[in-house]
Amino acid sequence: MTQMLETKSLEFAYDSGMKFKFPDIFCDKNSPLLILGNSGSGKTTFLNILALLKTPYQGEVLFSGKNALLLNENEIPTFRAKNIGMIFQKPYFVNSLNVLDNLTIANYLAKAKIDKPKAIKLADSLGIGELLNKKVTELSGGEQQRVCIARALMNTPSVILADEPTSALDDTNCEKVISLLEEQAKEANAALIIVTHDQRLKNRIPNQILL
Numbered sequence: 001m002t003q004m005l006e007t008k009s010l011e012f013a014y015d016s017g018m019k020f021k022f023p024d025i026f027c028d029k030n031s032p033l034l035i036l037g038n039s040g041s042g043k044t045t046f047l048n049i050l051a052l053l054k055t056p057y058q059g060e061v062l063f064s065g066k067n068a069l070l071l072n073e074n075e076i077p078t079f080r081a082k083n084i085g086m087i088f089q090k091p092y093f094v095n096s097l098n099v100l101d102n103l104t105i106a107n108y109l110a111k112a113k114i115d116k117p118k119a120i121k122l123a124d125s126l127g128i129g130e131l132l133n134k135k136v137t138e139l140s141g142g143e144q145q146r147v148c149i150a151r152a153l154m155n156t157p158s159v160i161l162a163d164e165p166t167s168a169l170d171d172t173n174c175e176k177v178i179s180l181l182e183e184q185a186k187e188a189n190a191a192l193i194i195v196t197h198d199q200r201l202k203n204r205i206p207n208q209i210l211l
């Protein structure tokens with residue numbers, strides 16, 4: 001069976017000379033994958049390579065069997081916007097826009113039709129439906145995080161990548177966020193990869209890889 005996301009022999013180096021050799025991963029839509037590792041072990045670097053935000057000097061990143069590293073530079077932003085939902089460690093938004101526009105901007109970046117009904121549906125399912133007309137700067141940290149999750153799902157990505165989505169949360173909210181991510185990935189039929197050093201997620205997601 002072709003895995004939704006698979007990597008082969010990835011090696012990356014920062015300009016400083018720091019080098020990383022990453023283990024091969026396999027992830028399909030029915031089995032979320034947890035990437036664990038100590039601080040500084042390269043988890044965010046690895047996630048950025050999977051999101052095609054950093055380019056390794058060796059190896060392959062295969063989406064449904066096709067090596068995305070062979071795409072040309074102009075194709076990558078649209079490919080990323082269409083296929084990858086990224087939830088960053090620190091949310092980034094267009095602060096001058098309201099929540100609804102911060103969601104539909106994902107359609108714009110994927111060169112897709114602006115889908116307001118989908119934004120409303122996702123916001124409702126994440127409990128932020130009442131906040132769509134608010135500025136993102138007026139939201140709490142937890143609300144902003146849910147906007148990030150909704151935005152990551154706007155183009156029904158085949159892969160969802162989440163960087164430390166629970167590390168800053170108490171147990172109750174940790175459970176809420178991880179349940180949301182699992183549910184939403186299932187609903188969108190997407191593979192889910194979570195990078196973390198949060199021990200609480202270990203019991204929850206058996207499919208794990210250690211960097």
Ligand SMILES: Nc1ncnc2c1ncn2[C@@H]1O[C@H](COP(=O)(O)OP(=O)(O)OP(=O)(O)O)[C@@H](O)[C@H]1O
Pocket residue numbers: 014015016018037038039040041042043044045046197
């Ligand atoms: N732009 C950069 N240039 C040079 N070195 C970098 C750069 N970004 C990260 N590094 C270094 O690469 C190593 C891995 O960083 P990375 O952020 O991937 O680790 P991490 O496992 O996600 O860490 P944490 O759990 O603390 O977030 C660190 O030693 C970091 O200092």
